[in-house]
Every structure is written in C-alpha cells, then in structure tokens.
Amino acid sequence: MDEPRLKLAIQKSGRLTDPSLDVLVRCGLKISRGKDQLMAYGENMPLDVLFVRDDDIPDLVQEDVCDLGLVGLNVLEEKRLELAARGHPVRFQALRTLDFGRCRLVLAVPQEHPYEGVASLQGKRIATTYPYLLEQYLREHAVSAEIVTLSGAVEIAPRLGRADLICDLVSTGSTLQANHLREVQTVLESHAVLIRTPLALAPLKSEWVERLVMRLDGVQQVRESKYIMLHAPRAALAEIRRLLPGSEFPTIIPLEGSPDKVAVHAVCRENVFWETLERLKKAGASALLVLPVEKMLS
Numbered sequence: 001m002d003e004p005r006l007k008l009a010i011q012k013s014g015r016l017t018d019p020s021l022d023v024l025v026r027c028g029l030k031i032s033r034g035k036d037q038l039m040a041y042g043e044n045m046p047l048d049v050l051f052v053r054d055d056d057i058p059d060l061v062q063e064d065v066c067d068l069g070l071v072g073l074n075v076l077e078e079k080r081l082e083l084a085a086r087g088h089p090v091r092f093q094a095l096r097t098l099d100f101g102r103c104r105l106v107l108a109v110p111q112e113h114p115y116e117g118v119a120s121l122q123g124k125r126i127a128t129t130y131p132y133l134l135e136q137y138l139r140e141h142a143v144s145a146e147i148v149t150l151s152g153a154v155e156i157a158p159r160l161g162r163a164d165l166i167c168d169l170v171s172t173g174s175t176l177q178a179n180h181l182r183e184v185q186t187v188l189e190s191h192a193v194l195i196r197t198p199l200a201l202a203p204l205k206s207e208w209v210e211r212l213v214m215r216l217d218g219v220q221q222v223r224e225s226k227y228i229m230l231h232a233p234r235a236a237l238a239e240i241r242r243l244l245p246g247s248e249f250p251t252i253i254p255l256e257g258s259p260d261k262v263a264v265h266a267v268c269r270e271n272v273f274w275e276t277l278e279r280l281k282k283a284g285a286s287a288l289l290v291l292p293v294e295k296m297l298s
C-alpha cells in the first residue's frame with residue numbers, strides 16, 4: 001500500500017511564499033516544482049506542498065482538505081472572527097508561531113489629514129479587506145465608524161473618495177508611502193503560523209508532523225545562532241565572556257607562543273551585531289570571526 005502523504009498548504013504568491021519554501025528546504029524537504037504548478041511533490045518526505053490563496057488556507061485545513069497550513073496570523077484571526085460571527089466553530093489548531101512573515105494590520109490616513117487618536121475615527125468611512133478585525137478594534141475602542149469592505153486595492157480607496165482612511169497590512173511601508181498614506185494605529189501584529197487539521201492523523205502522518213515541528217524548532221533556533229571565534233588576553237577573559245551574547249560555555253584554547261592570550265570559541269544563541277563586536281574589541285579581543293550555524297540538535 002502507498003504511504004499516506006501529508007498535504008501542506010502555503011501561499012501561492014505573496015509575502016509568505018518564498019520564506020515558507022525556504023523554511024521547508026531548511027527542514028530537509030526536497031521538492032520539485034514547475035513554475036505555475038499548484039502542487040509540489042516532496043521527494044524525500046511523504047509531504048506535498050499545495051500553492052493556494054492565503055485567505056483559503058484556514059478553510060482548507062479546517063475542512064481537512066489539507067493536513068497542515070502555513071499562514072499569516074492576520075488571515076487566521078480574521079477567519080476566527082468570521083467563523084464566530086456566523087456561529088461556526090473554529091476547528092483548525094495552531095501548532096507553532098514562526099519567525100517570518102512579520103507585518104502589521106494598521107490604520108492609515110491620507111498624508112495631510114490630521115489625526116488625534118482613536119476618537120477621531122468616529123463617523124469616518126474605513127476601507128479594508130479585514131472587516132472582522134477592524135470591527136473588533138472599533139468595538140474595543142468604543143468608536144463607531146463605517147466599514148467599507150473591499151476585496152483588494154484598499155490603498156487607493158481614499159483617493160477614489162470611497163473612504164476617509166484605510167485599515168490594511170504593512171510590512172515595508174512602501175505601499176503606504178506610494179499612496180501618500182500615513183500609519184496612525186496598529187490593529188494587529190502578525191507573523192506566520194503553522195496550523196493543522198482538527199482531525200486525528202494516521203500514525204505515519206502524525207509521526208511526520210512531529211518530525212517537521214521538531215525540525216522547524218531547530219531551524220528557528222539556528223537562525224539566530226552564531227559561532228564566534230576570537231583571541232583574548234587572559235586578563236580580559238571575564239569581561240569578554242560577559243559580552244558574548246547568549247553563550248553558556250565557551251571553549252578556551254591556549255595559543256602557541258603567546259602565553260598571555262587565549263582563543264575563545266563560543267556558540268551565541270542570539271544574533272551578534274557590530275556593536276557587540278566593537279565592545280569585544282574594546283575589551284581587548286582581536287582576530288574576531290563570526291560564522292553562521294547551519295544545524296543544531298541538542
């Protein structure tokens with residue numbers, strides 16, 4: 001009998017597409033994908049990737065068409081509120097928060113418009129593709145405004161006279177800038193989330209979900225980690241160890257022909273910024289080298 005295969009839905013084209021594929025490759029998945037194909041076959045894991053509209057991902061997983069989905073918290077939360085408003089149960093389950101796809105749902109007004117806090121939203125028309133999140137935000141802030149629900153191109157609504165301001169996603173901010181809009185309030189901070197079907201999985205599938213989640217955790221840990229090497233005067237060792245970000249037990253190695261100095265090697269579980277290197281150098285370190293960590297299993 002054929003091994004059952006997991007189906008994982010990701011965004012077809014957009015903010016999450018490349019980072020989602022990237023993280024799967026880092027988890028060891030080899031996929032073949034022709035351009036414009038709707039599904040990619042996992043060659044070395046019983047897992048296939050489906051490319052779909054991000055807004056469809058919660059439903060696909062909720063209805064068990066796909067076992068897993070990678071989707072933005074913004075889409076998930078909007079769907080959660082929509083289901084609740086319709087009296088339907090929310091059945092998809094969040095497995096992991098992921099460290100990519102960061103963006104935020106914001107309120108933005110035309111550049112020249114004054115804005116003096118949430119109260120100035122009273123009676124305004126707000127264009128959005130996130131009516132449920134916006135409605136919740138307005139309710140929580142005891143403001144009543146008209147929600148103009150659009151299916152896209154929200155940022156041009158004020159110029160067309162369809163709305164006074166917008167509630168839309170921002171990541172780099174270039175869309176807002178190009179449309180002469182200014183961010184005034186954050187409604188939701190978002191990032192990618194891995195969700196799973198509410199139904200029980202066959203044992204083999206379930207085993208692979210566990211492996212995938214464990215690898216995802218490893219990938220996230222490694223992304224921030226660096227291997228740092230440097231030379232330090234013995235006298236400055238204590239200070240230098242204190243400056244190494246998130247490292248517990250550095251390896252200290254004597255240097256041939258240089259009795260006052262040692263080499264220090266350490267895994268830092270946080271990013272090593274230029275500022276840290278400058279501080280280390282000031283403390284007496286030399287020959288500083290920072291390397292990326294590829295895999296980690298502890």
Ligand code: PRP
Pocket residue numbers: 014015054129152168169170171172173174175176
């Ligand atoms: C959002 C939003 C803007 C853009 C902002 O669309 O509607 O168009 O991203 O990004 P920026 O700040 O980097 O310019 P998204 O890509 O999520 O498309 P979708 O809503 O159709 O899925």
Ligand code: ZN
Pocket residue numbers: 053054055
């Ligand atoms: Zn979308």
